[in-house]
Amino acid sequence: MTDVVSSDGLVAEGISLAFGGLQVLSDVSMILRPGVITGLIGPNGAGKTSLFNCLSGLYHGQRGHSSFAGASLKGLGPAQRAACGITRSFQNLAMCPDLSLLENVLVGLTLKRRSGWFSAFVPTPSQRLDQQEAERRAMAALNELGIASAAHDKPSDLPPGTLRLAEIARAIASEPKAILLDEPAAGLNAVETRDLTRALKRLMRPDLVLLVVEHDMDLIMELCEQIYVLNFGKMIASGTPAEIRAHPDVIRVYLGDDSDD
Amino acid sequence: MAVSDLAHVSKAGVPARAGHVDLARLSVLALVAALLLLPLLAGGFLLYSLSLCFANALAVLSVSMLVRYGGEVSIGHSFFVALGAYTVAIVEHRLGISIAVSLPLAALLGAGAGFVFAFPSRRLSGIYLAVATMALALALPEVLIGFEKFTGGFEGLYIAQDLIPGVSKALQHYYIALAVLVAVSLALAHFRKSAQGLALLMAQAQPRAAEAMGITRSWARVSIFTLSAALASLAGALTGFASSTVSPNSFTFFSGVFLLVGSVVSLNGLSLSAALVGGAFITLVPTYLAKAGDWVPVLYGVALVVVTLVANAGDLRRFLPRGRAR
Ligand SMILES: Nc1ncnc2c1ncn2[C@@H]1O[C@H](COP(=O)(O)OP(=O)(O)OP(=O)(O)O)[C@@H](O)[C@H]1O
Ligand SMILES: [Mg+2]
Numbered sequence: 001m002t003d004v005v006s007s008d009g010l011v012a013e014g015i016s017l018a019f020g021g022l023q024v025l026s027d028v029s030m031i032l033r034p035g036v037i038t039g040l041i042g043p044n045g046a047g048k049t050s051l052f053n054c055l056s057g058l059y060h061g062q063r064g065h066s067s068f069a070g071a072s073l074k075g076l077g078p079a080q081r082a083a084c085g086i087t088r089s090f091q092n093l094a095m096c097p098d099l100s101l102l103e104n105v106l107v108g109l110t111l112k113r114r115s116g117w118f119s120a121f122v123p124t125p126s127q128r129l130d131q132q133e134a135e136r137r138a139m140a141a142l143n144e145l146g147i148a149s150a151a152h153d154k155p156s157d158l159p160p161g162t163l164r165l166a167e168i169a170r171a172i173a174s175e176p177k178a179i180l181l182d183e184p185a186a187g188l189n190a191v192e193t194r195d196l197t198r199a200l201k202r203l204m205r206p207d208l209v210l211l212v213v214e215h216d217m218d219l220i221m222e223l224c225e226q227i228y229v230l231n232f233g234k235m236i237a238s239g240t241p242a243e244i245r246a247h248p249d250v251i252r253v254y255l256g257d258d259s260d261d
Numbered sequence: 262m263a264v265s266d267l268a269h270v271s272k273a274g275v276p277a278r279a280g281h282v283d284l285a286r287l288s289v290l291a292l293v294a295a296l297l298l299l300p301l302l303a304g305g306f307l308l309y310s311l312s313l314c315f316a317n318a319l320a321v322l323s324v325s326m327l328v329r330y331g332g333e334v335s336i337g338h339s340f341f342v343a344l345g346a347y348t349v350a351i352v353e354h355r356l357g358i359s360i361a362v363s364l365p366l367a368a369l370l371g372a373g374a375g376f377v378f379a380f381p382s383r384r385l386s387g388i389y390l391a392v393a394t395m396a397l398a399l400a401l402p403e404v405l406i407g408f409e410k411f412t413g414g415f416e417g418l419y420i421a422q423d424l425i426p427g428v429s430k431a432l433q434h435y436y437i438a439l440a441v442l443v444a445v446s447l448a449l450a451h452f453r454k455s456a457q458g459l460a461l462l463m464a465q466a467q468p469r470a471a472e473a474m475g476i477t478r479s480w481a482r483v484s485i486f487t488l489s490a491a492l493a494s495l496a497g498a499l500t501g502f503a504s505s506t507v508s509p510n511s512f513t514f515f516s517g518v519f520l521l522v523g524s525v526v527s528l529n530g531l532s533l534s535a536a537l538v539g540g541a542f543i544t545l546v547p548t549y550l551a552k553a554g555d556w557v558p559v560l561y562g563v564a565l566v567v568v569t570l571v572a573n574a575g576d577l578r579r580f581l582p583r584g585r586a587r
Contacts (some may be wrong), residue, residue: 053458056473082475096463106456107463111475113456120455121448127455134456170474 015064039224057081073221085177090165095155105138108170141173178209212252312503315438318540319496321523331485333493337394339517350418371494398517417508429443434503446533
């Protein structure tokens with residue numbers, strides 16, 4: 001499946017991934033276009049996080065190919081893909097317990113930092129500027145998600161909802177070209193989910209690739225223009241929210257059981 | 262940044278809580294002031310012991326730094342300490358130059374040696390890395406005796422040159438070691454807030470998430486080991502300077518273990534006071550327990566076990582190979 005139009009987005013083609021005898025992804029293809037919020041849904045264990053891991057370089061599929069902005073991602077590990085401008089959040093919160101919430105978000109800016117090893121130990125004017133700029137961006141990201149007031153708290157003192165939002169703040173703080181969010185609304189209450197939806201919509205720019213994995217169907221239907229449905233490691237449907245709602249396979253495997261989830 | 266910032270790094274990642282900040286800062290300032298004034302009252306032997314204590318505190322910091330920022334244990338840091346001490350001695354003997362040059366040179370050589378060791382072993386962790394560092398410590402006496410021409414063999418070398426001519430040796434040793442210790446504590450307080458410091462803490466707590474932020478595991482491991490070795494070597498340079506001599510006896514396998522004991526006793530703290538506790542423990546205890554002779558390692562062993570179990574039971578996991586999960 002080669003698509004000329006898609007070459008400026010994040011593209012996965014024919015990805016297959018197996019762990020031992022367990023086939024987790026079979027021939028999965030996906031096109032994430034810039035300027036479009038793409039959703040990925042599917043039952044538990046469908047392989048959504050695994051596909052995420054393939055896109056962010058944590059897993060390498062046995063077959064298939066991915067590219068970003070026309071350049072192949074073949075053989076690139078997670079750090080190199082981060083350097084290409086791809087960031088992600090983690091389904092199981094990945095906060096460092098020693099760092100404050102603000103510092104946890106600051107780490108997301110590591111690749112943007114300009115201070116060298118000398119200024120890591122000795123304060124210098126340029127290091128101070130770099131620090132202020134990074135803190136400004138991290139605070140802006142926390143503000144965007146409405147959790148700036150918790151900036152100086154430790155993760156262990158905060159509710160999971162706040163940590164979830166901080167995870168997203170960290171992914172957006174570096175102003176990346178592609179953002180992959182793994183269940184960003186898990187553990188959020190209704191108000192937080194609404195705020196998150198608004199924040200993600202505000203975040204959208206014409207050149208940004210945004211992928212959201214969610215169980216919350218209302219959120220996905222409201223947020224996304226393009227939705228992919230994964231079931232048992234196979235992509236069973238893709239289309240607009242209306243098309244997905246009407247798709248017989250989707251109704252059978254997913255919406256049928258979970259329509260009021 | 263002021264000396265008062267030292268209070269911030271009681272533990273990497275646990276800044277003093279708002280209400281306690283002033284008290285903590287004041288007590289650190291008071292401690293530094295007391296140490297500055299002490300030579301007015303104290304006699305030669307106490308000054309000598311304290312100079313060694315400051316140098317050892319730096320060596321303990323180098324191990325604690327590796328534990329805090331790298332999550333790793335080294336029992337072979339005596340190798341890097343010896344490298345620093347012998348750098349000072351050999352530079353003086355061969356080139357006739359004082360620590361003004363050999364102190365920074367020691368830190369650089371330590372960084373180089375740390376890098377050379379860390380790069381091939383960057384995939385090792387836990388007990389495997391600890392054993393690899395042990396090999397360094399075990400090889401050390403052989404190396405020192407093998408290169409007799411440079412190291413003076415069993416006899417070792419004397420270090421006699423002053424940094425500041427005209428000032429008594431005891432005072433020089435004391436104040437220079439103290440100044441470097443305070444400077445390093447300040448630098449470590451600053452490091453905790455730096456981009457690199459944050460990245461290392463994240464790489465240790467959440468290696469996969471850190472990778473996705475561009476912080477690779479190899480970068481983290483090689484960086485922290487290089488830094489830690491540089492600090493250990495700097496500490497060794499001061500140990501040599503403060504004791505006026507270097508010999509293979511001062512760098513046995515046990516000195517590497519003692520450094521780890523010092524780090525555990527100070528709860529792997531990176532503050533000035535934690536370093537002093539660790540340094541004092543491994544300096545003063547053997548001096549005053551000299552009569553116990555061969556029992557000193559046993560006492561250390563007991564202290565290591567007791568402190569580890571009582572204060573920091575969770576840290577025992579650090580000695581085990583880490584699971585691959587998360
Ligand atoms: N590292 C791994 N080793 C072995 N099996 C794995 C690994 N990662 C994922 N799997 C398996 O792959 C399958 C898909 O898991 P995945 O986490 O991708 O699903 P998911 O769609 O994200 O599910 P959920 O909605 O629960 O998050 C599961 O059966 C899981 O056990
Ligand atoms: Mg998942």
